[in-house]
Structure formats: C-alpha cells, structure tokens
Amino acid sequence: MPIPASQPLPSSADSTSPAPDGTVTDRLVEANEHYADAFTDPGMDARPVLQVAVVACMDARLDLHAALGLELGDCHTIRNAGGVVTDDIIRSLTISQRALGTRSVVLIHHTGCGLLSLTEDFRHELAAEVGQRPTWAVEAFKDLDEDVRQSMQRVRTSPFLLHTDDVRGFVFDVTTGLLREIDPRG
16 A cells, blocks of 8 residues: 555554654655765766657556666656656657657556556546546556557657657566567557
8 A cells, every 4th residue: 555755654664764753755865865975976968878768657566777678877768657648748758859869769558557447537536526627638548559559659640759760669567577569550
C-alpha cells in the first residue's frame, strides 16, 4: 500500500528511514543529502548522448536505465500514466528534438498496467467527487499492443516533431524483464 508523502512512515520502515514522525519526503531529502555529499558534477549538458527519447509508463516497477542498459546522460526519459502519447508528451518530445537534438523515439508500455483496468468513468467519477471536470482524458486502454500502435502513430503524425522515421514501440513484461516489439502495422 502506498504511503502518501504527508503521512508518517510505518514503524516497520528500514533503518535508513527518518524518525517515526518523519515523512517519506523527509526520507528522500535525507537521502539526497547523502547523495550530494559524494556528488561530483559529471560535466554533461542536457543533450542526450544517444540522441534518443524514451517514453514510458510511470509504473514504479520499470527501471528503464537498467532494463535498457542506459547510463546517466544517454537519453531523455519522459513518463506518464500508461506511457501514452498525449499532448504533453508531444510537447516534451518537441523540445527534446528541436532544442536538444534527439532523433529517435522509443515507446514502452508494460504488462499489468493500471490503465488496463480503468475507463473514462474514472474521469466522470472524479468530476462528481470534486465538482469540476478534469481537462485531461484518462487514456485508458484494453489492448496493450493497439495502444502502443496508437502512440507510435501520434508521434509519427505530429507536425511539431522533426524526426519521426525512427519511432519504435514495445511492451515490457514486468515478470520477465523482456521487451516485445510491436509491429506498427498490426
């Protein structure tokens, strides 16, 4: 069960956790202080060495750098719920390509994604609860492969992107760690 950042950590937290009255955010800030003690500026700029942008789901089970053999500075990593290509993903990809030199796009969805069990009803229920309709779509889907194809198509047809010839899509299996490439033609 996730622990909201505003709630104290349970007493079963590991020994690196802050005092019982601390929060998850306190633990993260403390970890950053330890990180900064040993940090040295790697001397990189924001342009990814491999000229690639990876769009993936925000799921905590995806360690993209490890799964793809990437090092710090190799790529731009853009994540959201489902790894779906939305207007904001197009915004980030446009900046990545036009201002920072990326040329390739890798899209990664994954098995067991939470968006497989949601519908647009989530949005309607949220509107009923808070009294305001969200301006965004849930972008839920029932078919991983088809949604990867749709995301590839959104990238390939965006008028804002300069480089749409090297766009590939995959499904990451959270139980095996393997990528399965999706044929854009179905």
